[in-house]
Amino acid sequence: MSGILSYLITLGIMAGIFAILTLGLNLQWGFTGLFNVGIAGFFAIGAYATAFLTKGPSPEHLGGLGMPIFFGLLISAVVSGLIAFLIGLPTLKLKEDYLAIATLGIAESIRLIFTNEAWLGNGNRGIKDIPKPWAELSAAPYYNLLFLLIIFIIIVFIYFFIEKSIHSPWGRVLKAIREDELVTASVGKNVFRYKLESLVIGSMFMGLAGGLYSHYISFISPDVFHPMQFTFLVWVMLILGGSGNNLGAIAGAFLVWAIWSGSEFLTDLLARISTDPKVSGMITNIQSPLRIILISVILELVLLYRPDGIFGEKKIL
Amino acid sequence: MPQLIINGIIMGSIIVLGSIGLTLTYGILNFANFAHGDIMAAGAYLCLFFLGLNVPFVVAVILSMCITAGLGILIDWCIYRKLREKTSVVLLIASIGAALFLRNVVQLIFGPQLVYYSSEIQMAKKLPFGIRIKPDEIFIIAASFLLIIAVHLFLKRSRIGKAMRALSDNMQLAGVIGIETEKIIFWTWGLGCALAAAGGIFLGLEVQLRPMMGWDVLLPIFAAVILGGIGSPYGAMAGGMIIGISQEVSTAFINPAYKSVVSFMILILVLLIKPSGIFGKKERLA
């Protein structure tokens, strides 16, 4: 397979995983107005859950039950949803920023636990050799294409699921909550329950994305799940794509991921081209902060000048 | 145990300095500024920069506080001010962007590695009850104490200080009686970020400097603010001390790596029991 094509496929898989996260966030924020800053945490929970369940036994970590991947992914979603439920209980009756702080806290706590409890997930060294689906094919040249296809099908499924739900009476209540909670509550809707449902379902998608990531990369460690950076990327994707717009959310994920990994590709190239090891070392050093600076500047510009995102909200009602 | 309480008071002083600014801007502008921790880090690194120019330490602290005040005002001017008409959550997202921007500019300039203000090793002084304390730590406690007293006098006695508290109570009314609210907001950012810089510097002095240091204190300062009651500077002082001491005392029982989990747990407890905090005036329901 040609290098460019395989690069694009890898790009597509990761962008697709992010698109699932962005769709989950869109349900929470775009359609309900819930401010989840703990995406990294829900993602991590999903990634670890399926790793524990599907890997073979190992002294390095918990679990190792060798279960089927399908089952692992299911549990990824369920466990993430459970955590969301627990965090929603004390915060969803309060103003939206409490949920923000609490989800950030839960994400950081999850990262700290996986970092420090070596018995759980092998600490900082992480878990390796997480099984891939149809592993016997994994040596085949087009294996990644197969993975991309799986991701694609899942995205389509989630897309239609969310579209269908937001057009149902349930979804209309969510949007009413986003627009005005007090009014919604005053017509007799149990606002808290609807918010909780939206938070839990959105987080289940995030957990599923984590599980997929786990099986795709085959290796996870707490570093990947740094609350702010990771979560931030998903937020930028949604805001750029236009919150409240599912196609926009997917497009935003692909666009931002392209910028993100494209900038890495470029700087890598620069570092390799330069003959002076000092210069290339310097490029590698400034690469990661520069990318984040770039993305944060894009975010501020979008917030200031294109607050509805590039694609805007599709008028639904 | 006495030792842990002393350590807690040191950490508490640092958290208090960080949380006063956070609670004031939170109360007045009604948004949670996630960049506040990274403002602290920026202040700490500015001080490192001045020390590199052989500026005496105290002068370096004062210079960093002034410049960080300007930095906070600048961020407000360029970004937050223009988003004030929007919901508080848009501001919150913008502040996450600002946080990562600041953090990575720091990393770009100073690199990702750990740094210390001084390579000198200090001898700890022995006090009764087996307490050991380094001269730096005495400085942190004393300087924080002086700063807190100064803030107290400023908020209680000065026109602008009283107006800050008034804005935090009721921004609309402040406008109605003729206070130019934008001017007071300007000063609030200045004050809050100057104190944050001092807190960041003291944190650098007590632990070390690294670009992520602002992230490390973010949960504790939020916990302090919510525990004390959003918008209440006196609540932040009490909350900061409680969080600082609980974090350090907890290390006697659990892994010190979980310090910020401890402050998070306290935060959740507050949300469950009394979401308006100790000195909070408004019930902030959805």
Place this chain on the structure above:
Amino acid sequence: MESILKIENIAAGYGRVEIVKGISLHVSKDEIVSIIGPNGTGKSTFLKAIFGLVKVFTGNIFFDNEDITGLKPHQIVKRSMCYVPQDNNIFPSLTIKENLDMGAFVRHDDYSKNIEEVYGIFPLLSGFKNKKAGELSGGQQKMLAIGMSLMLKPKLLLLDEPSAGLAPNMVDEMMKKIELINREEKAAILMVEQNAKRALKISNRGYVLSMGKNMYEGTGEELLNNKDIGKLYLGE
């Protein structure tokens, strides 16, 4: 007597929604004028429009012979007009004295004389200068809110339902205070009131609004004795 406030046919509202749909009114320098009318008619919105808190779409507002249409509240305050909102009109975590200080924020001359005058009008307040305003009773908070605005020595005071939520005996007390302020402080008063009868009793003139427009206008007595108004708004 020369008028201090003259409003010519203003329309105002929130966003693009017109709530005030053409109201004209004037207040003379020594007058107490009341505005009465059914709930949701736009009385509060009208006061806010005068004070620059709500957008004025058309019409003009003259204060002290100057066109102030479209000015911001802090600019209007500097011209000695004050507005006391119906609720949330004090700073609960500040002490009584600090609240009064905030009232004097834009005007520092004669501070000690002014504060003594305010304590003179509301002796209750001077009793606990250092108590937090949030700990005061509802009636005391209303007094404080008015006291705060008096720190500016207003030529005109806009009051939005000063007696709402007060016990009946406190309502009389409040009306007496308003008369006192009008007489001693030489402040013209334009107030919105639900307690229409009591308000009209102390008013020189009154306006009845309905659906964002003028309905009736007359002296306090005329309105009190008008059968239609009595039926509609005075609960007779």
